[in-house]
Amino acid sequence: MNYLILNGNPSGGKGNIDRYIESLADKMRSAGHNTEVIVLRNLKIRPCIGCFNCWVKTPGTCSIRDNAAEVSRKYIAADHVIIASPLIMGFLSSLMKNTMDRNLPLVHPHLEEIDGEVHHKKRYDKYPIISFLLEKEACTDEDDIAIASDIFRREAINVRASLGFIHFTETPVQEVLHAIDVH
Amino acid sequence: MQLTFINGSPRGKKSNTARLMGHFLRGFMETPGNTSEIDYLTKHRQDINLLTETFAMAENVIIGFPLYVDAMPGSVKEFLEALAPLAGKKDNPALGFMIQCGFPETSHNRYVARYCEKFTQRMGCLSLGSILKGGCEGLDVQPDFLTDKYYAFFYMLGVEFGKTGKFDPAMLEKLARPEHLNAGNMTQIIPFINQALWDVQMENNGVLDKSFDKPLNP
Structure with missing residues (x-):
């Protein structure tokens, strides 16, 4: 199993999530899991501009030349991707959201029915499991968690992944490690 | 009444968001004395403070965007994060959203609409609610009988909003059809x-x- 952790914390040194990710990755490696961590703030990832070139001009390849393609390549090669981000104003950091938007080339423009709804067809044969590791804000309440979690469930369907777990940095690392093992 | 429309589409002036909201704003301006302005996120990404100031000065704000991976585009999230320092300010505008998606069913937009409602609360803004519409990809290649219907709805929603300061719930419901496809x-x-x-x-x-x-x- 290949694991990829995307660290979407925009500001290093702020909060606990960087340290949490390091500790989790260490323990995963000790447990024999092949684990790579990408710190997104160190890369250049511009926002998707909605040009659809990745669908209709150069199928599967984004036209924007920056580091996003490298992330997409590692994402699609992984068995399980952990999307790690602080909640900022109740949702994933814009750094993380921009990165996820840039994965558009990984799916196909054609639509198909999945459980009574229209979604995009797969481009690749295999997609990773995606899980979410989040750091709460001081103001995070049950509503925020429910709203964000519902969106994550939808995102998993849309990027043709299965959803692994949704955990917070207040969960002991050991427990997240266990969740990784069962998925 | 004053209204600022912030177009959050990465396609800016050429977006489906701009097309639809153009009709809303035309309707809004039918009420004498109303004033409106349009601003584009694509113009201000490098200097987002100009846009947060525009937000702070407005009486009513509608933020429009296309659905990207079940939520707001990352660039719109950058703007929402930039608004954080204004949270709870007394003079914040009333805030609404317009969310459109390429999927033929409107149901896809409901999840991020809940986020937008919570965001509005977080900012301490009076909530105008959200205008939601599916089936909006390729408006320029869709048959006229479909797009004319959408545009007429947006115009009428704008007229109503221009008079009352509210989105008409019955119209929102009609515009959202089909909510699901059979x-x-x-x-x-x-x-x-x-x-x-x-x-x-x-x-x-x-x-x-x-x-x-x-x-x-x-």
């Missing part, structure tokens, strides 16, 4: 979109045979 619709609409919207573009670009390429395979 099995019959699905078997008709899916092949039509796949062919008329996507294959045609690939064919014009000479890449239809590469449609399912997997360039990132190891």
Whole structure:
């Protein structure tokens, strides 16, 4: 199993999530899991501009030349991707959201029915499991968690992944490690 | 009444968001004395403070965006984060959203609409609610009988908003149709979109045979 952790914390040194990710990755490696961590703030990832070139001009390849393609390549090669981000104003950091938007080339423009709804067809044969590791804000309440979690469930369907777990940095690392093992 | 429309589409002036909201604003301006302005996120990404100031000065703000991976585009999230220092300010504008998606059903937009409602609370803004619409990809290639209907709804919503300061719930509900597709619709609409919207573009670009390429395979 290949694991990829995307660290979407925009500001290093702020909060606990960087340290949490390091500790989790260490323990995963000790447990024999092949684990790579990408710190997104160190890369250049511009926002998707909605040009659809990745669908209709150069199928599967984004036209924007920056580091996003490298992330997409590692994402699609992984068995399980952990999307790690602080909640900022109740949702994933814009750094993380921009990165996820840039994965558009990984799916196909054609639509198909999945459980009574229209979604995009797969481009690749295999997609990773995606899980979410989040750091709460001081103001995070049950509503925020429910709203964000519902969106994550939808995102998993849309990027043709299965959803692994949704955990917070207040969960002991050991427990997240266990969740990784069962998925 | 004053209204600022902030167009959060990465496609800016040429966006489906701009087309639809153009009709809303035309309706809004039918009430004498109303004033409106349009600003584009694409113009201000490098200096987002100009846009947060525009937000702070407005009486009513509508933020419009296309659905990207079940939520707001990352660039719109950057703007929402930039608004954080204004949370709870007394003079914040009333805030509403317009969310459109390419999927034929409006139901996809409901999840991020809940986020937008919570965001509005977080900012301490009076909530105007959200205008939600599915089926908005390729408005320029959709048949006129469909787009004319959408545009008429947006115009009427704008007229109503211009008079009352509220989105008319019955109109919102009608605009949102189809909320879901039934099995019959699905078997008709899916092949039509796949062919008329996507294959045609690939064919014009000479890449239809590469449609399912997997360039990132190891």
